[in-house]
Amino acid sequence: MADNRAQDLLSRRYRVMGHHTPLFYEKPLHLVRGEGVWLWDNEGNRYLDAYNNVPHVGHCHPRVVEALSRQAGTLNIHTRYLHNNIVDYLERLTSTFDEGLQMAMLTCTGSEANELALRMARFCTGGQGVIVTDFAYHGNTEAVSEIGTAFMPEAKTTRRVKAFPIPDSYRPLDGLGGEPLAQAYADRVQQAIDAFHAEGMNVAGILVCPDFANEGLLNVPPGFLEKAVTKVRQAGGVFIADEVQAGFGRSGRHFWAHQWYDVTPDIVTMGKPMGNGHPLAGVVARPDMIEAFSRESMYFNTFGGTPVSCAVGIAVLDAIEEDNLMQNAVTTGAYVADGLRRLQQKHELIGDVRELGMFFGVELVRDRKAKTPASTESRRIINLMRDKGVLVSTIGVHDAILKVRPPMPFQPGHADILLKALDEALTQVASEGSV
Amino acid sequence: MADNRAQDLLSRRYRVMGHHTPLFYEKPLHLVRGEGVWLWDNEGNRYLDAYNNVPHVGHCHPRVVEALSRQAGTLNIHTRYLHNNIVDYLERLTSTFDEGLQMAMLTCTGSEANELALRMARFCTGGQGVIVTDFAYHGNTEAVSEIGTAFMPEAKTTRRVKAFPIPDSYRPLDGLGGEPLAQAYADRVQQAIDAFHAEGMNVAGILVCPDFANEGLLNVPPGFLEKAVTKVRQAGGVFIADEVQAGFGRSGRHFWAHQWYDVTPDIVTMGKPMGNGHPLAGVVARPDMIEAFSRESMYFNTFGGTPVSCAVGIAVLDAIEEDNLMQNAVTTGAYVADGLRRLQQKHELIGDVRELGMFFGVELVRDRKAKTPASTESRRIINLMRDKGVLVSTIGVHDAILKVRPPMPFQPGHADILLKALDEALTQVASEGSV
Structure with missing residues (x-):
């Protein structure tokens, strides 16, 4: 029923906007509400926003x-x-x-x-x-x-x-x-x-x-x-x-x-x-x-x-x-980067972790020596994370770099949710084998 | 005092925006509030907005x-x-x-x-x-x-x-x-x-x-x-x-x-x-x-x-x-156009009156036969009207056409204010002689 509504909305969107406007995810997200670092879809599911930089000081900041x-x-x-x-x-x-x-x-x-x-x-x-x-x-x-x-x-x-x-x-x-x-x-x-x-x-x-x-x-x-x-x-x-x-x-x-x-x-x-x-x-x-x-x-x-x-x-x-958001970008930023580097120790797929304050790039490679871009895997990971309630995207020449760029009020507690979802998604992709 | 404030604001504006950003009127207007077809300046003076089409359904429509x-x-x-x-x-x-x-x-x-x-x-x-x-x-x-x-x-x-x-x-x-x-x-x-x-x-x-x-x-x-x-x-x-x-x-x-x-x-x-x-x-x-x-x-x-x-x-x-604004554009538009044509009978300076709904062009000429563009006069008129509390501007190749394009809730009562101010400004410019 709810899925039908999203499907209906998508069909109506195609009719007035065409078929080629950019849209995130294999199963597009139908959002209805935002607050701080959180977003809610039309079925009441909550998503941690670890992607959007436009709501810089947080969604709907009072x-x-x-x-x-x-x-x-x-x-x-x-x-x-x-x-x-x-x-x-x-x-x-x-x-x-x-x-x-x-x-x-x-x-x-x-x-x-x-x-x-x-x-x-x-x-x-x-x-x-x-x-x-x-x-x-x-x-x-x-x-x-x-x-x-x-x-x-x-x-x-x-x-x-x-x-x-x-x-x-x-x-x-x-x-x-x-x-x-x-x-x-x-x-x-x-x-x-x-x-x-x-x-x-x-x-x-x-x-x-x-x-x-x-x-x-x-x-x-x-x-x-x-x-x-x-x-x-x-x-x-x-x-x-x-x-x-x-x-x-x-x-x-x-x-x-x-x-x-x-x-x-x-x-x-x-x-x-x-x-x-x-x-x-x-x-x-x-x-x-x-x-x-x-x-x-x-x-x-x-x-x-x-x-x-x-x-x-x-x-x-x-x-x-x-809201001390620059200081938070320094401290929470370091916390996120540390967590990403711990995941790099555990997951072969992570070739490189890069950060600058509250902005992170996680480059995925199939082979750490050859640095073969893991484009399919990175696409799979962002869709898996979406299903786990965490929003990120990809960037780079091969679309094989995870782009993590949350609203600035992102806290260590949010980072834990992000890191856990990423850990699980990486494990799942590894278990699925090369694609 | 109040004038000093506008002057101060202008100096500060020049410093951060430069000297060449477009600004209306010889004596720039410092606005603080808007409602419907009305605007107020920093000294509490009220202006009839007969120019701005961006506040289409009226300034600050609830x-x-x-x-x-x-x-x-x-x-x-x-x-x-x-x-x-x-x-x-x-x-x-x-x-x-x-x-x-x-x-x-x-x-x-x-x-x-x-x-x-x-x-x-x-x-x-x-x-x-x-x-x-x-x-x-x-x-x-x-x-x-x-x-x-x-x-x-x-x-x-x-x-x-x-x-x-x-x-x-x-x-x-x-x-x-x-x-x-x-x-x-x-x-x-x-x-x-x-x-x-x-x-x-x-x-x-x-x-x-x-x-x-x-x-x-x-x-x-x-x-x-x-x-x-x-x-x-x-x-x-x-x-x-x-x-x-x-x-x-x-x-x-x-x-x-x-x-x-x-x-x-x-x-x-x-x-x-x-x-x-x-x-x-x-x-x-x-x-x-x-x-x-x-x-x-x-x-x-x-x-x-x-x-x-x-x-x-x-x-x-x-x-x-x-708010029936299209119907109003037809009826009030005709009322304004009629008024402008009456002014054309009275004032030699008006060479042509053109209208399309709630949009009016009043072309000013020094000579109705030669159609010599009255550019200086049109500039003078919009400044005089500003002092009388009515906002209009100019357009056209020679900037000699009065551009009257009010918010759509403009009513016949507002038109009377506009027409009176224009009548007075035209009379004054005529009395001042050719410039």
Whole structure:
């Protein structure tokens, strides 16, 4: 009966949305309620959310819902009039950045933020060439799809984008390590620059997620990014840090993931967790770039930076502070990572465990020496875990890396539930044999 | 004191947002509250909103605020899980369209909707060339800026866009009228097609606002659009109707402005009024196009079609029905138009009055014969009206057309206030003499 309802809903969904909209799990989840790190389906089953980063401070956080509701009932209007909220919010937001990044433009989505960053970089440098990794995804508009080397159609035909190999120290280039590995990847960035120049195109910049999240939450060879950015800047380009997934304290020690590196971006884009689900995103950049670009473009975003969006943004910043979520990302993050490493001791399938605050990548391999990606197994595991009431997903070139990225209020007790479910799923997959 | 506060806020805004973000009025308005068709500033002054179409069913409509708050407190999640709201909403939304337009994709902004429409048109036709008017604005992303012939930097350099003269019957091409005028404009569309072909580029489509709103809410020569679309389709392109401003019953008799014409679009984009200020936008299109595009693109929009956005979308549709807003657009719209025409009898400055439901364009000219655009005067008038407590703005090639586009609950009593303020402002500008 309940299953029929889900099936009916799915059929109706196909009819109005088509058959190709992304949907999680072999047996799609029909959700009806969320609170903190928990979600409930239409049959009353509870799920531990160890995947969703958009509900950053927790599903339906009362402070955020209250700020949203109060402001929506008071005034919601665009930024062609003055309002306190946007100024208060942007002062607060830019205070989390290094000196030199003290001006902002608000949008509604990460795609719009990356669009704006690309437009600004191209406008200010006069270059068109953009350098990204060879397994990048940064959003869904045309120009952003061009840099979507992971699978976007526009990336296959554009001449404005060149890719370098993902800076992975688990599967290192030429079997190198340490400083030579960092240098080897940076040399590949230089090759991209040279290739643009050979084709008569100037370089606008390099755009990467500082976590290299979609690439598999890589352990980047230390020094690589600094070297790469230096080369890009020497070529006249800028450094765009896509913090859409990485930002807002998820990495624990720093508010922004780029702050783990010894280089300050020219432009930073942000989105997903920014409004805890409310469509809020934006760009923080060098004031000279924003001034130059805005003078020419008359950029205006009807829903960007409304009093409601900014009230929500402020509430999210408040919740991160008041709920001590960055400290929690450090401590609970370490607890989760320890647990994952214990599972690695026990389960041959776990090739590598990587973490950054409250973000974890568990790379599954069929053979630890050959590092053969265990894609089928990882798909099986996330479906088994769903049935056990724990939500995670996969990422990476081969979709063989478990992506564990829970709401920030995730506690050690939740970690125990996650680890137990993963342990059981790994045991079951091992018992089922190679697939 | 209060003025100092607005000045302080402006200085702080410049510091975090730069000096070039669009801002209305010589003396910017600092707003704090909205309700129905009314807005209040930080000094307690009340303003009649005769401009904003985003608060479509009225500022802070209780039904919309309640739906937003309730769903935000229950569950806000992306569409990779099943949820009733998006299916319920899209069934209801697509029911307002002609047969053949029964599938939809949701985004957060009109720019994203137009991006998606362009990607889809280019993907499905294999063409790159897009035809727009020579004074078009459709949003702020790169590909959408390319079609922003009104002032966007990217429009100046792209080779993928060609423009035809705005199909204006007030300033008609070659002084023609009636059927020959419609034919003359359609011939200009054919010239654009031919020019693309001469350059070896196939045509993806024509994209216009069916109201030609930014162009000045034109009275389009009857038959023009049908002829133009036929030519584009013969060349293998599609018809994209940008209903971001025009849709959701504003034109009174029809829910969609394209329904005034005798041609059905292949793709329709929508946004602004869709969520009454909540960032909700989307594309309704031919199912075969959505299926073909989605299969290849894996299009996903994190904040598009969340349970919260769809709850808001449903509440807006409810409010349009329950508050009889389309009927009101017909009756109050006619009342406003009559009043504007009476003012035209009295004031030489009014060259033309155009209306479509609850949307009005008042074209100001220094000389009714020569039709010299009264740009300075129109700027003066909107500032004078602001001081009188009535908000309107300007549009058109010369910014000499008053844009009057109030929230849909606008009543005859509000119209009287608007008309009185406009009458006084016109009198004052006339007394000040030519500027």
